[in-house]
Amino acid sequence: MELVLAIGIGVLAGSGVWLLLRPRSFQVIIGLSLLSYAVNLFIFAMGRLGTGLPPVVDPAAPIDPTAFTDPLPQALVLTAIVIGFGMTALFLVVLIVSRGLTGTDHVDGREPEQ
Amino acid sequence: MNGILTHLVILPVIVPLIVAALLLLFRDQRRAVKAFVTFATMLALLAISLTLLVMTANGASDGWVGVYLLGNWSPVFGIVLVADRAAAVMITLTSMLGAATISFAAAKWNGAGPHFHSLFLFLITGVNGAFLTGDLFNLFVFFEIMLAASYGLLLHGSSIAKVRSGLQYIAMNLIASSVFLIGVSLIYGVTGTLNMAELALRVPMVQDADRMLLEIGAATLGTAFLLKAGMWPLSFWLVPAYTAAASPVAAVFAILSKVGIYIVWRLSLLIFGLDTGPSGGLAQNWLLIGGLVTLVFGSVGVLASQGLPRLTAYSVLVSTGTMLVAIGIGGVPVAAGAFYYLVGSTLALSALFMLVELIERGRMAGADVLAVTMEAFGFEDEDVLPDEDEVGIPIPGTLALLGVNFIICALLIAGQPPLSGFIAKFAILSGIIGVQAGGAGTQIAGADWAAVALLIISGLAVLIAMLRSGINIFWATREDMTPRIGLVEIVPITVLIVSCVALTVFAGPAMTYFEATAAELHNPVGYIQSVINTVPAPYPGRGGGL
Known part of the structure; x- marks a missing residue:
C-alpha cells in the first residue's frame, strides 16, 4: 500500500509541477489543483497508513497507538481541502479577469514575441 | 498573569474579524461610515x-508571556x-x-x-493571528486568511498591471502554501x-534516522x-506586485514581508x-547567504529603478536582505539591532509608499523615467482612477512638506544619520564586529566581513537612488501642477x-526593550515553560480565573 500511495503522490506532484511551468494560465490552475491533491494525500500519509483502524481510542482497552489511526492529519487534510478549494476558485476568477483585460491566456499577460 | 487580562491576547484576532464581517452587511456606498468604523477599530x-x-x-526578568488556550483545551491538544x-x-x-x-x-x-x-480588516486578522499563534497548522490558517485578503487588496482598483502581477502573485503564493x-x-x-513550544522540546530528542526527514x-x-x-531567488514576484498595488495597499503590504x-x-x-542538539543552527548559514544575495539584488534594483514606486519596492528587498543577514549571523546584540531596524524600516517604507503617490499625483505620467526607457516600461498600464476628482485643497507649501517628508524617509531607509535607520544599522554592525572579535561566531570570518561591507554599500545605493529621484522631483523646474x-x-x-523620529529620540529605552526581546527570542525557555505549564481554566461559575 505504501508503494502505491507513494507512486500516486509522486505522479500527481510531478504532473502538477510540469503543468505549473507551462505558459497558459489554465494549465497553471490545473497544475495547482494536482499539486494540492498530492499534498493532501501526503499529509494523510504522514499520519499512519492502515486499513480498518478506528480513529477513537477506547478507554476500556489498554491503549496501543498502533491499533488506531491518527485523527489529526485527517482534520488537517479537511482544512487544507477547504482552503485549497477557496483559493482555486479565487484564482479562477483572477484568471478569467486577466483573460478579459489582456485578451490572452498567457501568464505574462501578453503573447511572447515570435 | 491571570483573569480577564488573558483574554487580551485573542482580541487582536477576533476584533477585526467580527468588525469586517459586520461591515459586509452595509452597503458599499456608505464609505464614510465604513472608513470611520475601520479607523476606530484600528x-x-x-x-x-x-x-x-x-x-x-x-x-519579570524572564518576561511575561500571555498564553491563551483556544476552546480551553490543554496546550498539548489544543491551539494556543x-x-x-x-x-x-x-x-x-x-x-x-x-x-x-x-x-x-x-x-x-x-x-x-x-x-x-472588510478586506483590509481580514488582512489585519491574518497578520495578527500569524504573529500571535503558537501552533504550526494554525499558522497556516492565519497565513491563508492574510493571503486571501491580500489577493483582493492587490487587485483593488483593477487595472491591467494589477491583474497581471496579481495573477503571478497568487500563483506563487498558492505554490508556497502547498510547500508550507x-x-x-x-x-x-x-x-x-x-x-511550537512542544516541538522545541521534542526536536532535540528526535532519533538520528528521522533527523533528515525533520x-x-x-x-x-x-x-x-x-x-x-x-x-533572492524567490523574490521576483514582489517588485511588480508592490509597484502595481494601490499605494495604501502597498503601504500595508510592507508588514506582509515582515511576517x-x-x-x-x-x-x-x-x-x-x-x-x-544536532539540528541546532540549521538555517543560519543559508539565511546569511540568502540575505547577502538579496542585499545585492535589492541594491542593484534600487539603483536601476527609474520610477519612485519601483524604487520603494526594491527598498523592501533591501530591508528584507538586511534582516536575513542579521538573523543569519545571530547573537543577541545583532538581533536587538535587527529588531530596532525592522520597526523603523517598516514604518518608513510604509510612509514612503503613501508619500510616493502624493508626489506622483501632480506629475505627468512617467516624468521620472528616461525617454529611452519609456517604452520598455509600458506606460499604457498607468493606473487611472475611475473618477479623476481632485481631492483636498491645495495647501501652500505642499511641495515643501512633501520634500521634508521625503528627505526624512530617504534618510531612514538608507540608514544615514541622524535618524533611527542609522542607529539600527550601527547596532547591527557593532554586533557583527563584536561577534567576530569574540570568536563566538560559527561562520567563517569572510562572510561576516561581506555582510558588513554589503550593509554599508546597500545603504549607499539607496541613498544615491533617493537623491537622484529627489533632485529630479523637487529641484526640477516644474511645469505640472502642485x-x-x-x-x-x-x-x-x-x-x-x-x-x-520618536524612536530615534527614545533610542535608549527602545534599545533596552529590543535587547530584552532579542534575549527572549534567543533563549526561549520562558516561552516554552509558559505554554507547557498553562492549565485550562475551570468551568465558569465554579471559581473562575486560572
Whole structure:
C-alpha cells in the first residue's frame, strides 16, 4: 500500500509541477489543483497508513497507538481541502479577469514575441 | 498573569474579524461610515496591542508571556495563542500601519473597488493571528486568511498591471502554501506535534534516522516563509506586485514581508536554536547567504529603478536582505539591532509608499523615467482612477512638506544619520564586529566581513537612488501642477515619520526593550515553560480565573 500511495503522490506532484511551468494560465490552475491533491494525500500519509483502524481510542482497552489511526492529519487534510478549494476558485476568477483585460491566456499577460 | 487580562491576547484576532464581517452587511456606498468604523477599530487594536506591549515589558526578568488556550483545551491538544515581547511589538506595528493606511485610503482609494474595508480588516486578522499563534497548522490558517485578503487588496482598483502581477502573485503564493503544508506534515510525521513550544522540546530528542526527514520538513517550511519575505531567488514576484498595488495597499503590504521574516526568525530560534542538539543552527548559514544575495539584488534594483514606486519596492528587498543577514549571523546584540531596524524600516517604507503617490499625483505620467526607457516600461498600464476628482485643497507649501517628508524617509531607509535607520544599522554592525572579535561566531570570518561591507554599500545605493529621484522631483523646474493633497492623507504619513523620529529620540529605552526581546527570542525557555505549564481554566461559575 505504501508503494502505491507513494507512486500516486509522486505522479500527481510531478504532473502538477510540469503543468505549473507551462505558459497558459489554465494549465497553471490545473497544475495547482494536482499539486494540492498530492499534498493532501501526503499529509494523510504522514499520519499512519492502515486499513480498518478506528480513529477513537477506547478507554476500556489498554491503549496501543498502533491499533488506531491518527485523527489529526485527517482534520488537517479537511482544512487544507477547504482552503485549497477557496483559493482555486479565487484564482479562477483572477484568471478569467486577466483573460478579459489582456485578451490572452498567457501568464505574462501578453503573447511572447515570435 | 491571570483573569480577564488573558483574554487580551485573542482580541487582536477576533476584533477585526467580527468588525469586517459586520461591515459586509452595509452597503458599499456608505464609505464614510465604513472608513470611520475601520479607523476606530484600528485605534482600538492599537490600544490593545500597546497594553500587551506594556504588560510584556513589565513582566519579570524572564518576561511575561500571555498564553491563551483556544476552546480551553490543554496546550498539548489544543491551539494556543502566545503573546510575548516580540509578538507584542509586531502587532503594535501592524496596528500603527493599519490606522495610518486606512486614514490615507479614506481620501479616495477606498472608493476604487468594493469591500475595501472588510478586506483590509481580514488582512489585519491574518497578520495578527500569524504573529500571535503558537501552533504550526494554525499558522497556516492565519497565513491563508492574510493571503486571501491580500489577493483582493492587490487587485483593488483593477487595472491591467494589477491583474497581471496579481495573477503571478497568487500563483506563487498558492505554490508556497502547498510547500508550507508539505513542511508542516513532515514535521508532524516525525515529531507528532504541531505546538511550537512542544516541538522545541521534542526536536532535540528526535532519533538520528528521522533527523533528515525533520530537517527537510523544516527547510521546506522555511522556503514558504522566505518566499513571502522575498529572499533572492524567490523574490521576483514582489517588485511588480508592490509597484502595481494601490499605494495604501502597498503601504500595508510592507508588514506582509515582515511576517515571513518574523516567523523564520521565531521558528529558527525556538526550534533550531544553537543549543538544541544536532539540528541546532540549521538555517543560519543559508539565511546569511540568502540575505547577502538579496542585499545585492535589492541594491542593484534600487539603483536601476527609474520610477519612485519601483524604487520603494526594491527598498523592501533591501530591508528584507538586511534582516536575513542579521538573523543569519545571530547573537543577541545583532538581533536587538535587527529588531530596532525592522520597526523603523517598516514604518518608513510604509510612509514612503503613501508619500510616493502624493508626489506622483501632480506629475505627468512617467516624468521620472528616461525617454529611452519609456517604452520598455509600458506606460499604457498607468493606473487611472475611475473618477479623476481632485481631492483636498491645495495647501501652500505642499511641495515643501512633501520634500521634508521625503528627505526624512530617504534618510531612514538608507540608514544615514541622524535618524533611527542609522542607529539600527550601527547596532547591527557593532554586533557583527563584536561577534567576530569574540570568536563566538560559527561562520567563517569572510562572510561576516561581506555582510558588513554589503550593509554599508546597500545603504549607499539607496541613498544615491533617493537623491537622484529627489533632485529630479523637487529641484526640477516644474511645469505640472502642485499636487492637491488632503489632510487625511498627509497627516498619517507625518505621524508614521514622527514615530520614527520618536524612536530615534527614545533610542535608549527602545534599545533596552529590543535587547530584552532579542534575549527572549534567543533563549526561549520562558516561552516554552509558559505554554507547557498553562492549565485550562475551570468551568465558569465554579471559581473562575486560572
